[in-house]
Amino acid sequence: MKLAKTYAFLKKDLSLIEDALEVSVYADQEILNEASLQLLKAGGKRLRPVFVLLASKFGDYNLEKIKNVASSLELIHMASLVHDDVIDNSDLRRGKPTVKAKWDNQVAMLTGDYIFAKALQQFTEIEEPRAHQILSHTMIELTIGEIEQIKDKYKVDQNFRNYLKRIKRKTALLISSSCQLGAIVANTDNKSEKALFRYGYYMGMSYQIIDDILDFTASEKELGKPAGSDLINGNITLPVLYALEDPLIHKELTNLFSNKKQVTSDAIKPIISKIISSNAIEKAKKVSDMYLQKAYESLQLLPNNQAKESLENIANYIGNRKI
């Protein structure tokens, strides 16, 4: 099943959000305009808007209001990607040159700042103070997650807790906030809001773990960027943490990371092969499945409707996605 099929009934609403995104990033400044549009046109799953819309279906579905929240969250996600590419020195994303590659780090930093500010502008239409608090809290945690990722780079001896805390901040919170904010602006009852928040959190954790697995198992073509990029950048993800339990792999990676200059795409290939042929991928997949299971369980607290079915199908898709 294709992801888009799981929420086919939202097609019209999502296309309105796509239009809103395009209007929103328009800048009366050539470079910002081009850079933002390039980012937007590179596509993406628009998962955060999907979660906002689906969560809102459990309350009063007012598209005008929801549209602002949905596009705001997608913009925050986009802005964080632009800054992310500066940090990871990435030249490709989704098979297209990144802003920092097509222009430079400075333009990428300012494009990110600009899109952040545009996200906030979209959000000013929302009156609930609690929604604003959740949004700013999410942005704060997102940044802390990013800096923790820098701090933990090339650190072979970090624990699982570090990793889980980092992906919670970096990925899961923005997804759980998408669900929660969708619920809040639709005035769902308290119980539904909590269930949706939890679903989003567990989905976000599972999603990021699968992402970290795919970085090893998917092809460069599928990824739209070089395979093994995370490890080349020194990012120790869950499959690596499991693989490091093997003292030989531990020693080999420690040696390689002892001099960052030698961490090239070629030098890392043998280690990547070893990680793939170990049981690390399988173990990481099990952790992802555990979170996915919790996501399903969270859904049980919600009334049955089309949106709930979609949320279940998205979970099925994420659990089995190949890209």
Add this chain to the structure above:
Amino acid sequence: MKLAKTYAFLKKDLSLIEDALEVSVYADQEILNEASLQLLKAGGKRLRPVFVLLASKFGDYNLEKIKNVASSLELIHMASLVHDDVIDNSDLRRGKPTVKAKWDNQVAMLTGDYIFAKALQQFTEIEEPRAHQILSHTMIELTIGEIEQIKDKYKVDQNFRNYLKRIKRKTALLISSSCQLGAIVANTDNKSEKALFRYGYYMGMSYQIIDDILDFTASEKELGKPAGSDLINGNITLPVLYALEDPLIHKELTNLFSNKKQVTSDAIKPIISKIISSNAIEKAKKVSDMYLQKAYESLQLLPNNQAKESLENIANYIGNRKI
């Protein structure tokens, strides 16, 4: 007269804002915490909070509410400075090492992101949707101003309008917004709000022009960074635009800028001397004075009180400031 003397009666309130800033930037993350504190402790005039407080004095002065606006605006200013230092590759600010110098560009980018997010968190306490709109609009314009500055770097043939538009976005709007937001949260009447906005705008323009003059006329010790930094970075400011009217200076600078690699501190010294000994500084000062005059005029529409006196005194100070 010292600047702080012009608003001595705000001393207690400003010290509460200083405390709020310190609490606000606290991060449960070592690097962000150190970088943010370093930035905060480097000091600064805290002009934006001063303007917020003074503008609020024309309405219902509720310090709890105003404090959030004041610290939020100072945080946005601080965040923009950190990103600014990345763009200008500055190692010193206010005589202290910048975040990008003490850590690196990546940490500086994320520290800026973090402080932006913290600024928003402070602002969530404010309920007026109009205040949120003004804030996000200001942030958008600020970013456009920054990218315009990059675009216009080393461009010898730019016009005065370019420069004025750029400093409006880069500096004046944040100051006019400080005044306006102070007025809005204090529920001043419409006429006062407009007058305060205008005062802030004209003051901001004048302030930035003086800043651009001081980059040539003040000593390295006074500036806390190398003199002539703007021109070394390729930033064409108002004194330079006037100096470029001399065909000899125009030719010399065009030659120098034809190869950015040759734009060193030493190579630029003779041009700086020529700019200083031309009448460019004087002409730029006159433009600043014109804005200052408009700032005074805007104040005439406000009722007489201690705050108005302070705003006048700040204008006097800015007009004659040596640093």
